[in-house]
Structure formats: C-alpha cells, structure tokens
Amino acid sequence: MTGEENVVDPEGEPAPTPAGPLHAVIPKSPGFWKEAWQRFRGRKLAMAALAFVALLAMVALFSPAIAGTKPVVVRYKGRIYFPAMAYFNRHWENPVFANDKFRKRYPKNLEDKDPESWAIWPLSFNDPYRRVQGNEWAGRPGNPTQDKGRPSRLNWFGTDQRGVDVFAQMVHGARIALLVGFVSMGIASAIGIIVGALAGYFGGWVDTLLSRLIEVVLCIPTLVLILALLAIIEQVTIWHMMTVIGATRWTSIARLTRAEFLKLKQMDFVAAARATGIGPIRIMVRYLLPNALAPVLVPITFGIAAAILIESGLSFLGFGAPPPNPSWGTLLSAGRSNYELWWLIVFPGTAIFLAVLAYNLIGEGLQEATDPRLRDTGD
Amino acid sequence: MLSYLIRRTAIGGLTLSLITFIVFGLIRNMPGTPLTLDQAEQTGDIELSEERIKQLEKAYGLDKPWPVAYVVWIGNIARGDMGRSFTRKRPVSELIVERIGPTLLLSLASLGLTYLMAVPLGLLFSARAGRLDERLASTVLYMLYSFPSFVAALFLQLYLCVRLGWLPLFGMVSDNYEDLSSIDQAVDIFWHALLPVTCYTYGSLAYYSRFIRANLQEVIRQDYIRTARAKGLGPVRVLWHHAFRNTLIPLVTLIGLTLPTLLSGSIIIEQIFTWPGMGRLFFESIRERDYPTIMGLTLMFSVLTLIGQLLADVLYAVVDPRVRLEDK
Numbered sequence: 269m270t271g272e273e274n275v276v277d278p279e280g281e282p283a284p285t286p287a288g289p290l291h292a293v294i295p296k297s298p299g300f301w302k303e304a305w306q307r308f309r310g311r312k313l314a315m316a317a318l319a320f321v322a323l324l325a326m327v328a329l330f331s332p333a334i335a336g337t338k339p340v341v342v343r344y345k346g347r348i349y350f351p352a353m354a355y356f357n358r359h360w361e362n363p364v365f366a367n368d369k370f371r372k373r374y375p376k377n378l379e380d381k382d383p384e385s386w387a388i389w390p391l392s393f394n395d396p397y398r399r400v401q402g403n404e405w406a407g408r409p410g411n412p413t414q415d416k417g418r419p420s421r422l423n424w425f426g427t428d429q430r431g432v433d434v435f436a437q438m439v440h441g442a443r444i445a446l447l448v449g450f451v452s453m454g455i456a457s458a459i460g461i462i463v464g465a466l467a468g469y470f471g472g473w474v475d476t477l478l479s480r481l482i483e484v485v486l487c488i489p490t491l492v493l494i495l496a497l498l499a500i501i502e503q504v505t506i507w508h509m510m511t512v513i514g515a516t517r518w519t520s521i522a523r524l525t526r527a528e529f530l531k532l533k534q535m536d537f538v539a540a541a542r543a544t545g546i547g548p549i550r551i552m553v554r555y556l557l558p559n560a561l562a563p564v565l566v567p568i569t570f571g572i573a574a575a576i577l578i579e580s581g582l583s584f585l586g587f588g589a590p591p592p593n594p595s596w597g598t599l600l601s602a603g604r605s606n607y608e609l610w611w612l613i614v615f616p617g618t619a620i621f622l623a624v625l626a627y628n629l630i631g632e633g634l635q636e637a638t639d640p641r642l643r644d645t646g647d
Numbered sequence: 648m649l650s651y652l653i654r655r656t657a658i659g660g661l662t663l664s665l666i667t668f669i670v671f672g673l674i675r676n677m678p679g680t681p682l683t684l685d686q687a688e689q690t691g692d693i694e695l696s697e698e699r700i701k702q703l704e705k706a707y708g709l710d711k712p713w714p715v716a717y718v719v720w721i722g723n724i725a726r727g728d729m730g731r732s733f734t735r736k737r738p739v740s741e742l743i744v745e746r747i748g749p750t751l752l753l754s755l756a757s758l759g760l761t762y763l764m765a766v767p768l769g770l771l772f773s774a775r776a777g778r779l780d781e782r783l784a785s786t787v788l789y790m791l792y793s794f795p796s797f798v799a800a801l802f803l804q805l806y807l808c809v810r811l812g813w814l815p816l817f818g819m820v821s822d823n824y825e826d827l828s829s830i831d832q833a834v835d836i837f838w839h840a841l842l843p844v845t846c847y848t849y850g851s852l853a854y855y856s857r858f859i860r861a862n863l864q865e866v867i868r869q870d871y872i873r874t875a876r877a878k879g880l881g882p883v884r885v886l887w888h889h890a891f892r893n894t895l896i897p898l899v900t901l902i903g904l905t906l907p908t909l910l911s912g913s914i915i916i917e918q919i920f921t922w923p924g925m926g927r928l929f930f931e932s933i934r935e936r937d938y939p940t941i942m943g944l945t946l947m948f949s950v951l952t953l954i955g956q957l958l959a960d961v962l963y964a965v966v967d968p969r970v971r972l973e974d975k
Contacts, residue, residue: 313786480658480661480662480665483662484662484665484666484669486952487662487663487666487948487949487952487953488666488669488670488945488949489911489929489944489945489948489949491914491929491930491933492670492673492674492933492941492945493670493673495677495933496670496673496674496676496677497673499677499678500673500676500677500678573793577795580795581795581797581915584797584915585914585915585918585930600797600798600801603801604801604919607804607805607808607809607816608809610805610809613801613802613805614802614805617795617798617801617802618798620795620798621793621794621795621798624793624794624795625790625793625794628789628792628793629789629793632789
C-alpha cells in the first residue's frame with residue numbers, strides 16, 4: 269500500500285517503474301525449511317551424526333541379514349522362502365519349516381530334507397537369542413560359554429556367559445534402540461504438542477489446569493513414575509517400555525509448544541484468520557503448528573537421545589523387558605556381573621554413547637539451523 | 648514480593664498434595680506388598696499364617712483402601728511423622744538422615760568442582776572462540792556431555808579398578824575402615840569417592856562450560872562491550888569485568904534448578920558403585936515395596952523441586968532488577 273502512495277509523488281514526478289515485468293525481477297526466496305537444511309548441511313558434525321543414524325537405521329532394517337541363523341533367502345522343495353523375516357515377527361516364518369520339524373536348525377535340516385536346496389546366509393552365523401551349538405553349521409564349533417567368549421573370528425564382539433553372540437545381540441538391539449527413540453518420542457510429542465497447544469491457545473483456566481498438570485508430572489520422580497507404570501503391566505515388553513517412556517517425557521515439549529503458541533497467537537495473521545471465521549482447531553493445526561514446529565523439533569531430537577538413555581538405563585538396572593531381549597542395556601548389565609568380560613561392557617557401551625551423541629548433535633545442528641537469533645552470527 | 652511468595656507457596660502445596668496422591672495410588676497398586684515380597688524371600692520356612700498376615704496388615708495400615716491410607720499418611724506428615732520403614736523397621740526420617748551424608752559428599756564435591764572448572768573453561772573458550780584449540784576442546788566436551796554416566800562409570804571401573812587395580816571397585820569404605828585412624832579413614836573415603844565424583848562431574852562440567860560460553864557470546868555482542876573495548880581496556884578486563892558479570896543471571900537460576908539433584912543423588916551411579924546414598928535407598932525401597940520410605944523420599948524430592956523452581960524465579964528477580972515477579 270505504501271508503494272502505491274509513493275507512486276503519486278507530491279512533486280508530481282511519477283516514480284520510475286522497473287523495466288520489464290515486475291515478478292520476473294524478484295527471485296523466489298527460499299522457504300524456511302530449505303534455508304534451514306542448507307545451514308544444517310554446512311555443519312560437518314551434524315551431518316556426520318545424521319549419516320550415523322542413517323547407518324544405524326540400515327543396520328536395524330537389515331539386522332536379520334547381518335546376523336542370524338536363519339537363511340535370508342532359501343529355495344526349499346522348489347519354492348523360495350525368506351525365513352530370516354522371523355526376526356522381525358515370529359509369524360512371518362513360513363509354517364512349512366515348523367511342519368518339517370526344522371526346530372530352528374536350518375543348515376543341517378536343509379541338506380537332509382532337500383539336497384537340491386540352496387540358501388543365502390546372513391553375514392555372521394549367530395543368533396541373538398540363543399547359543400549356536402557345535403556342528404550346527406558343518407565344521408563350526410559351538411559358541412564358547414562362561415568367561416571364555418573373547419572376541420574371535422566367529423564371534424566378532426565375543427559371547428556372553430550363556431554363549432550368545434554379542435555382535436548378533438547388538439545388531440538386533442539397534443532395532444530396539446531406534447524404535448525406542450522414535451516410538452516413545454512420537455508418543456511424547458503427540459501428548460506434549462496437544463497439551464501445550466491447548467494451554468497456549470486457549471489460555472485462562474485451561475492454561476492454569478494444564479500448566480499444573482505439566483508441573484505435577486515434572487515433579488514426580490521419573491523413575492517412580494516409570495517403575496510404577498511398568499509394575500502394573502503383567503508382562504513387560506519393549507512396547508510397554510516405549511509407551512511408558514513416552515508418557516513421562518512430554519513435559520518439556522508441552523512447555524515449549526505452549527510458549528510458542530502464546531507468542532504466535534498474538535500475531536496479525538492469526539487475528540486475520542480468526543476474523544475470516546476459521547475455527548480454533550483449524551487455526552491451531554494449519555496456522556500455528558507449522559510456525560511452532562521448528563523450535564519444538566529441537567527438544568524432540570534431544571528427547572530421542574534421552575529415551576535411548578532411559579531404556580538402556582532401565583534395562584541395565586534390570587527393569588527392562590525380560591530376556592531374551594537383545595537391548596544394549598541388558599548386555600551392559602550382563603557385563604557388570606563379571607568385569608573380566610570386558611567385551612560385554614565396551615561394545616554395547618560405545619554403541620549407546622554413539623547413538624546418544626548422534627541424536628544430540630543432530631538436535632544441536634537443528635537448533636542452530638532454525639533459531640533466527642543464531643542465524644546471522646556465522647560460525 | 649510477599650504476596651507473590653504466598654501465592655506460589657499455596658499453589659506449591661496444592662501441587663504437592665496432588666503429586667503425593669498420585670504416587671501413593673501408583674505404588675499401592677503395584678503388584679506385591681511388602682508382606683508378600685518378604686515371604687518370598689524367606690523360602691517358605693517361616694510361612695506366615697493367614698492370621699499373622701492380617702495382624703501385620705493392620706499394623707502397617709495395609710488393610711485400609713489406599714485413599715483412606717493416604718489421608719492417614721498426610722495427617723502424619725502434617726504432624727512431622729514420616730512413618731516407619733516396613734523392611735528396615737526404623738523411622739523413615741532416620742533412614743534419610745543416615746543416607747543424606749554420602750549423597751551430599753558426592754554431589755557437593757561435584758558441584759564445587761564443576762563451578763571451579765566450568766567458569767575458567769567457559770571464559771577461556773570465549774576468549775579463543777573460533778580457533779582450532781577451542782573448537783577441538785568444545786567438541787571433546789560435547790562428546791563428554793553425551794557420554795552416558797553409567798557407561799562412563801563402567802568403563803572407568805573396567806580400566807582403573809579391574810585392569811590397573813588402582814582404585815576400589817565399589818563401596819564407600821574399605822572392610823578395615825573401623826581400624827583406621829581418622830586421617831586414613833578420610834583418605835579411604837577419598838579413594839572410594841574419586842570415581843563416583845568423576846562420573847557426576849564430567850557431564851555437568853561440559854554442560855556448564857558450554858552454557859557459560861553461549862551466554863558470553865551473547866553478551867559480547869552488546870554495545871557496552873564495544874564501548875569497553877573502544878576505551879582501550881584489555882581483553883581480560885573486558886571479559887571478566889564487563890562480560891562475565893552480565894552472564895551471572897542465567898547461571899544463578901541454574902543453581903536453583905540443581906537443588907533437587909543435590910540431595911536426590913543418582914540412582915544408577917549409586918547403584919553401580921554401591922554407594923550408600925539416597926538414590927540407592929530409593930531404588931531398594933521400590934524393590935522392597937517399602938511404601939513409607941518411597942513416599943517419604945518422593946515427598947522430599949518434590950518439595951525440593953518446587954523450592955528449586957521458586958528459588959530460581961526469586962533469584963532471577965533479585966539479580967536482575969528488570970524482572971518483576973508480580974506482573975507474571
């Protein structure tokens with residue numbers, strides 16, 4: 269509007285109009301997320317962390333192909349099967365193998381029952397749930413038990429006291445670590461964003477009530493809350509743990525969302541949206557949330573690191589899902605019962621550290637890429 | 648100020664009763680009672696008769712439904728009585744007093760060390776900001792910050808205690824502690840406390856020095872710093888007298904927020920080093936379903952958390968005259 273006023277100059281001289289069509293001159297400014305991504309990409313450590321998480325995701329995704337005792341692909345009696353999928357879900361193993369009484373021992377049974385069969389095996393012939401017995405694979409000795417399971421050619425990261433391969437447990441544990449981070453923080457952000465959005469947008473007694481709720485949850489010792497919730501459940505599985513961690517870790521997300529909404533709802537575009545008769549839910553979801561998302565994403569990323577830490581800590585203290593459960597924390601606690609077995613401490617400990625570090629670095633990179641106060645400072 | 652304090656205290660009291668109510672309900676609904684867990688340990692030799700269980704339940708107040716028991720408990724709290732531990736057969740307050748010393752020993756030593764090292768480190772980092780050595784040190788500190796303390800504890804135990812045999816693996820005192828002279832006793836505790844204090848300290852050291860550095864970086868862009876430089880002050884004087892003083896405000900509020908952790912201890916660290924502190928007491932009482940102890944500790948932690956938050960807000964207003972508490 270001010271531009272149009274300037275065109276009619278008091279002096280009578282019309283303002284010079286730019287040559288050519290107006291819209292061709294102005295380059296399209298990059299979107300917020302594109303700019304943020306560009307800044308994020310400039311940070312080497314954050315990118316390395318992102319690459320590490322991607323690697324972890326690949327390991328988790330292909331865990332049955334990396335370590336396992338079930339063939340990835342097998343041609344048995346004229347048909348192709350994928351028995352390794354059983355590591356994701358027990359029911360994905362074709363019943364034909366159970367009917368033919370394989371009893372989870374594939375190499376010998378395949379040879380005996382169908383000499384024509386062929387199979388593609390995982391990189392490391394080791395099971396995350398049980399000890400590999402002698403001669404299960406022709407010529408391969410059984411895994412050493414007790415305190416003799418030093419890292420070796422067959423057991424890259426050694427074996428625990430029951431003779432279960434540590435590398436296999438860690439590869440399959442990567443799945444748990446990733447899931448714990450994403451699922452529990454997914455739950456936490458859903459709760460946190462809803463609570464924070466309602467409190468911030470509506471204010472008044474809703475805010476008072478929800479803020480009190482946040483404070484109460486914040487003040488209850490996390491371990492009491494988690495342990496009490498876990499104790500109520502009959503049989504704790506890893507899914508229960510994720511839910512419980514998610515249900516207790518949403519307070520910081522809620523507080524930040526609330527603060528962002530409080531700030532944003534004063535803005536003109538919200539008033540404009542309200543004036544056109546848009547309902548509160550639509551305003552919150554379509555107008556406020558996209559603008560509040562960047563700052564909220566930061567505690568979520570840090571929360572993923574914290575969730576991995578909590579899960580491994582709980583498993584370490586013996587409150588995790590019962591074995592067989594190849595969580596990194598469970599491995600650590602096995603190492604604590606005998607310090608001579610250093611490989612039970614060093615490898616899982618390093619894995620936990622790297623996962624936590626990676627998420628923290630990503631969170632930090634995100635913070636610096638999206639925070640307008642830090643944007644122009646270079647570095 | 649006074650009306651603010653009164654209002655905050657009233658709200659705090661309400662929050663507190665809500666927290667204790669929830670926790671009381673949660674722990675009373677956990678499977679197993681102190682009696683059944685006790686029995687399970689006694690391998691059936693001295694199996695309690697039905698009658699005896701009834702008797703004990705009555706004595707412990709387990710025969711009432713939990714909301715009623717909660718009212719009884721809060722009534723006792725109001726009279727300053729935290730109850731008696733079921734499993735240890737001693738007053739809860741006595742247990743807390745006994746355990747608070749070891750925890751304070753660790754947390755105070757760690758807090759002191761953290762501040763002693765974090766302030767110079769933070770200053771040094773901002774003085775050398777952007778140079779290679781600073782970036783290297785910052786990266787190392789950031790890695791330390793992400794290093795889970797229980798993993799670090801295990802690594803240190805593995806290397807220093809098992810491999811090299813330099814330090815005791817766990818416990819607070821050696822077996823022959825009673826026979827030592829008082830100087831040797833102090834030395835003995837020092838050696839035992841070394842690893843736990845390290846594990847407590849390194850993470851917060853990394854956090855605090857980064858925190859100080861970040862605040863300094865913000866302050867250093869202010870006009871008054873440019874003025875100070877322009878009138879010819881040296882870098883040390885600018886950093887210490889003009890910049891650092893103005894970063895104290897957020898630092899002060901942090902002190903308020905660390906209050907609860909000072910006394911609560913770390914469950915996992917105390918568990919790893921079998922340190923007889925509050926965290927371990929808490930862990931054990933949850934395992935033993937020792938309701939009065941869990942409740943006493945929860946009450947204490949919650950009170951401290953609320954006081955810490957209040958303290959942070961009040962301190963904020965005290966050190967920064969621009970902050971007014973009334974118009975919140």
